[in-house]
Amino acid sequence: MKPHSLSIHRAILSRLVPVWLVLSLAFGAAAYWLESRRVDANVSDLAAEAALHFDLSADRALFEGDAEQHLPALKMLLHGSQFAAMRLYGRDRKPLLDVREKSDPALDSAIGNYPHEFPPFGSHHHKTLRIGHRLFVQALVPLAGPDQMLFGYFEGIYLVPAQTVQAIEARIRDTLLMVLIVTTLTSLVLYPVIVALNRDTVRLTRSLLESIVELMRVLGSAIAKRDSDTDIHNYRVTLYAIHLAEAMGIPSGEISSLIAGAFLHDVGKIGIPDSILLKAGKLTSEEFDIMKTHVAIGEEIIHESHWLFRAQEVVAHHHERFDGAGYPQGLQGAEIPFNARLFAIVDVFDALTSKRPYKDALPLDQTMEIMRQGSGGHFDPETLSVFERMAPGFLKDFGAADRSLLKRYLAESVDKYFPV
Secondary structure, three states, X not given: OOHHXXXXXXXXXXXXXXXXXXXXXXXXXXXXXHHHHHHHHHHHHHHHHHHHOOOHHHOHHHHOOOHHHHHXXXXXXXXXXXXXXXXXXXXXXXXXXXXXXXXXXXXXXXXXXXXXXXXXXXXXXXXXXXXXXXXXXXXXXXXXXXXXXXXXXXXXXXXXXXXXXXXXXXXXXXXXXXXXXXXXXXXXXXXXHHXXXXXXXXXXXXXXXXXXXHHHHHHHHHHHHXXXXXXXXXXHHHHHHHHHHHHOOOOHXXXXXXXXXXXXXXXXXXXXXXXXXXXXXXXXXXXXXXXXXXXXXXXXXXXXXXXXXXXXXXXXXXXXXXXXXOOOOOOOHHHOOHHHHHHHHHHHHHHHHOOEOOEOOOOHHHHHHHHHHOEOXXXXXXXXXXXXXXXXXXXXXXXXXXXXXXXHHHHHHHHHHOOO
């Protein structure tokens, strides 16, 4: 798989996996809540039905006179049932009898923390209590005789059988597992669709980005060809600038701006007359003033485009000098943007080591001697010191390379610093 394809898959997975996780949790929580409510309702109905099996309404004597005499019979009834505790209330809602299978402080605490309500006749009240692995239902049923007159209440604490609890847990577990499976399968089905759509988007974005970068390169090359007989100068200074910036640990975002600036540093020369731009001899002071306007013209050109404007630091300041004697603003030292200070070094280096119609190329030792003399004056001393160590390798790798090889080297750097 190509690195670019791997990056697409990584990008999609980095977004799809959190979405899958969130959806799984959300749907799982919803399913758990719905299933729990349904289970609670079923268990509560079971408890209420069990409570109704005690035909207490047939013997109203339990609720009249001394209720304590009926305690043994009620204990026998409790012992043969699934109830953990029973309680009888009179019509006035005062407790009459309280029977328990055994002492259970945890159950007593749970019941005490959630007091019950007394429902009207014809309905019942229930509440689910979970204590450890045990499941109880507190059911309260109003009692009335054939005359429909209310004479008391029966409260039972129903212990849901262990096998029923296990079945409930298995049902909830199966529901959650099904939600997880469905969510996962949906994500897997959508994944190739998202990848295909993303590839189309990346392809279009890559095409647009390549067009923009190519526009910068062609525009810079067109200007370079006005000023000399080749556009190789632009390729070399861009490569020099990239490798020097990398050696100095410059962030990739600033390097992409540096590349744009290297392509377009002299774009403003499009507005300079040929009689001045191509003059073989030294320019007069009036001609040099006109030549200097190429900086302002360049800024105006790139100002119209967001993509081109990233070249602004180099376009506007590559003729500034470290000692403040440059133009157009006479900035000094750190006032000059770093990219412009760096580019000024590689631009002069290539100019000195390149053959032009009006001069021969200078050897490396002579070039570096001239540049060392400009340290602290024309050039940033710290950046020049790093460049001096790299200059022999630059000249060896790129100085004599032909246009096609330089273009290939440059394409690799563009892919690295202008990723989609």
